[in-house]
Amino acid sequence: MTQKTKTNVPSTTDIPIGFDALPDSAFVREAELVRSGVNPAGVLPFSKPTLWRKVKDGSFPRPHKLAARVTAWRVKEVRDWINACACTAITGGVERLAV
Numbered sequence: 001m002t003q004k005t006k007t008n009v010p011s012t013t014d015i016p017i018g019f020d021a022l023p024d025s026a027f028v029r030e031a032e033l034v035r036s037g038v039n040p041a042g043v044l045p046f047s048k049p050t051l052w053r054k055v056k057d058g059s060f061p062r063p064h065k066l067a068a069r070v071t072a073w074r075v076k077e078v079r080d081w082i083n084a085c086a087c088t089a090i091t092g093g094v095e096r097l098a099v
Helices: 048-057 075-091
Strands: 027-029 064-067 070-074
Antiparallel strands (some): 027 070
């Protein structure tokens, strides 16, 4: 009988990947986006109810339904939203044109 030996090397599924390291084509789930006690490193500075309120009112990208009980956002769409918010914050909500 062959016995498997356990190594201390984590599998690739055990290593958390930061949002910034994900390709634009990747999908992220709600739990990875919002900050919470479980995930203090979430990329969005608001709660789950606020996320869904923003989706409903159109101020945050709509998620994609990947399966019956799997909803996720494309990383590129979230990054674009974050960049748009950053630009609005910097310009004070006023579009500035180069002259």
